[in-house]
Amino acid sequence: xxxxxxxxxxxxxxxxxxxxxxxxxxxxxxxxxxxxxxxxxxxxxxxxxxxxxxxxxxxxxxxxxxxxxxxxxxxxxxxxxxxxxxxxxxxxxxxxxxxxxxxxxxxxxxxxxxxxxxxxxxxxxxxxxxxxxxxxxxxxxxxxxxxxxxxxxxxxxxxxxxxxxxxxxxxx
Amino acid sequence: xxxxxxxxxxxxxxxxxxxxxxxxxxxxxxxxxxxxxxxxxxxxxxxxxxxxxxxxxxxxxxxxxxxxxxxxxxxxxxxxxxxxxxxxxxxxxxxxxxxxxxxxxxxxxxxxxxxxxxxxxxxxxxxxxxxxxxxxxxxxxxxxxxxxxxxxxxxxxxxxxxxxxxxxxxxxxxxxxxxxxxxxxxxxx
Numbered sequence: 333x334x335x336x337x338x339x340x341x342x343x344x345x346x347x348x349x350x351x352x353x354x355x356x357x358x359x360x361x362x363x364x365x366x367x368x369x370x371x372x373x374x375x376x377x378x379x380x381x382x383x384x385x386x387x388x389x390x391x392x393x394x395x396x397x398x399x400x401x402x403x404x405x406x407x408x409x410x411x412x413x414x415x416x417x418x419x420x421x422x423x424x425x426x427x428x429x430x431x432x433x434x435x436x437x438x439x440x441x442x443x444x445x446x447x448x449x450x451x452x453x454x455x456x457x458x459x460x461x462x463x464x465x466x467x468x469x470x471x472x473x474x475x476x477x478x479x480x481x482x483x484x485x486x487x488x489x490x491x492x493x494x495x496x497x498x499x500x501x502x503x504x
Numbered sequence: 505x506x507x508x509x510x511x512x513x514x515x516x517x518x519x520x521x522x523x524x525x526x527x528x529x530x531x532x533x534x535x536x537x538x539x540x541x542x543x544x545x546x547x548x549x550x551x552x553x554x555x556x557x558x559x560x561x562x563x564x565x566x567x568x569x570x571x572x573x574x575x576x577x578x579x580x581x582x583x584x585x586x587x588x589x590x591x592x593x594x595x596x597x598x599x600x601x602x603x604x605x606x607x608x609x610x611x612x613x614x615x616x617x618x619x620x621x622x623x624x625x626x627x628x629x630x631x632x633x634x635x636x637x638x639x640x641x642x643x644x645x646x647x648x649x650x651x652x653x654x655x656x657x658x659x660x661x662x663x664x665x666x667x668x669x670x671x672x673x674x675x676x677x678x679x680x681x682x683x684x685x686x687x688x689x690x691x692x693x
Contacts, residue, residue, distance in 0.1 A: 349650060373679040380682055381647035384628045388545030393558070397533035397540075400562065404569035411570075 338370040348378045424499060431492050438488050527581075536565065539582050542649065547589055549632060549648075550640045551596070560596065564589040586649070587659045590641060597637060631681035639674035646671055 344365060347353040353375065354362055365371040527535065543564065547557035567588050568581075632640050638660075645651045645659060653671070657664040 373675065376682055377643070377675060377679055378647050380628045380631075380678075381644065384549060385542070385545050385648040388548055389541040391548070391554070392541045392544035394536075394540050394544070395562065397536035398529070400536065400565045401529045401532055401569065403562075404566050407566055407570055 338368050340364055340368070341371055341374055344371045344374050345378070348375065348382070427495060428499070431488075431495055435488055435492060438484060442485070532569065535578065535581060538578070539585060540565075543585060543589055546586065546644055546649065547593065549628075550637060550644055551593060552633065556596065560589060560592045563592055567592075583651075583655055583659060586645070586651075587661075590659050590661075593637070593641070627682065627685060631678050631685060634681055635674065635678060639670070639677065642667065642671050643674050643678055646675075 340361065343361060344353070347357040347361065350356075365375055540561065544557050544561050547560050547564075548554045551557055551560070564585060568585050571584075632643075635643070641660060642656060645656045646653075651659065653664050653667045656662075656671070657667050660667070662670070
């Protein structure tokens with residue numbers, strides 16, 4: 333289907349595009365445009381749009397290309413950071429979950445051994461009460477403590493503290 | 505730990521990959537100088553809003569530079585840029601807003617420097633204001649930018665056959681409006 337097509341429309345369009353319309357083109361083509369609705373419409377519309385384009389181009393207030401380039405680099409960098417940050421966030425969450433599970437497990441074990449801790453506490457209180465707490469006596473008491481329980485406890489607290497400090501500093 | 509120290513390695517790889525596909529800053533500056541005014545004109549006349557055209561043009565270039573792959577050559581890059589701008593316009597029109605594009609005053613189509621609209625815009629502005637946004641797009645691309653039907657189809661995402669029909673109707677309508685405009689001018693004189 334050829335909608336409002338004229339065989340010479342392309343010729344007219346080319347003349348308009350080259351800037352040879354109307355003086356620089358064949359008088360016969362000018363006569364054709366005068367008698368052809370399609371071609372006269374083409375000339376009218378083209379002239380209107382070309383004029384508007386020229387005016388609009390002069391109106392444009394452009395940023396410097398350097399600013400656009402810099403913003404694009406910034407956006408690309410931000411996107412790259414986001415891409416890298418995703419697995420790190422997942423790793424943070426995973427570490428946090430592991431720590432919580434470890435802490436809860438440890439607390440559970442300690443609850444079972446609460447009797448032993450209470451005995452130790454009683455002995456320590458007795459020693460303080462008798463004013464006989466010396467370095468040697470304290471050391472001997474320490475030997476009685478269950479080191480197998482104390483060391484993991486301290487380690488878990490240190491680990492949790494480290495994770496919390498790390499997460500806080502990373503977020504800030 | 506600051507992960508930005510890790511990024512340069514990631515970025516270096518990406519940058520070198522992108523540089524092969526896109527352009528460096530100097531090439532971009534030259535391309536920008538050649539294409540920005542035409543792109544702004546397209547956005548401003550089709551949207552009828554110079555301020556919006558400023559924003560969309562900047563976003564179009566940012567997306568253009570952020571694209572992982574762009575077709576080779578200036579013409580293809582320019583066409584790709586117009587395609588991005590067309591999509592941005594479409595997104596803008598789809599977004600709910602307080603002012604409809606159809607309700608924008610005709611003054612939006614005039615020059616914004618206070619010196620008054622030029623003859624070309626006085627003639628075309630009111631006619632464009634009465635056209636649908638898509639018709640404005642098609643007419644501008646065809647008659648201001650000299651794009652072929654195939655290129656317009658590529659830019660707008662429509663079928664070439666649809667472009668032919670839509671452009672024919674838009675052209676008929678704008679011709680009618682321009683003739684009426686001219687007749688009114690003659691009567692006024």
